[in-house]
Amino acid sequence: MVRWQPGAPERLQKAALELFATRGFEQTTAAEIAQAVGLTERTFFRHFSDKREVLFQGQELLAQTFLEGVATAPPGASPLDVVAHALRSVSAFFPDERRSHSRLRQSVIDRNPALQERERHKLTTLATTVADALRTRGVGEPAATLAAESGVTVFGISFIQWLREGEERSLASIIGEVFDELLKLAGNATVGREVR
Structure with missing residues (x-):
């Protein structure tokens, strides 16, 4: 796991959008989004209540x-x-x-x-x-x-x-x-x- 870096919500949003676009929204999990930027699923849920919120924040x-x-x-x-x-x-x-x-x-x-x-x-x-x-x-x-x-x-x-x-x-x-x-x-x- 990488050390903490600022801008976690923005990095999660960017990764999520790329994954949704390539793999599909339903096929992408919150854990995969977090993993794509070196964060934990728990960190994802600290910033977003669910993966839809990435698109509507x-x-x-x-x-x-x-x-x-x-x-x-x-x-x-x-x-x-x-x-x-x-x-x-x-x-x-x-x-x-x-x-x-x-x-x-x-x-x-x-x-x-x-x-x-x-x-x-x-x-x-x-x-x-x-x-x-x-x-x-x-x-x-x-x-x-x-x-x-x-x-x-x-x-x-x-x-x-x-x-x-x-x-x-x-x-x-x-x-x-x-x-x-x-x-x-x-x-x-x-x-x-x-x-x-």
């Missing part, structure tokens, strides 16, 4: 970035403008140098239905968190939920586009285009007016 930071974007939006901004401000904050969370790591992570998730479900749950929880923050700003219902769900949907669609092979645009650029498409769709809608 940054979830709280992503939510916090969204919340900071909501909190720092200009006073009096419309709900969608607040969400757009939050999306700009989130785009900085994913610089281009993170794209290859994110692609590899997504490829692991895409091959495992349970991980796909966990990813969907993450986005649902994120939308609920953003809606709560909008309500704290004084946005009523259903506007808070509509704006939050729309913003998280824009993020999800943009993120998948950002991960595509050959994609070179920044996440901020893609988010801007997808958000503009949402506004265009909403502006062209006539169904709501016909229902009244």
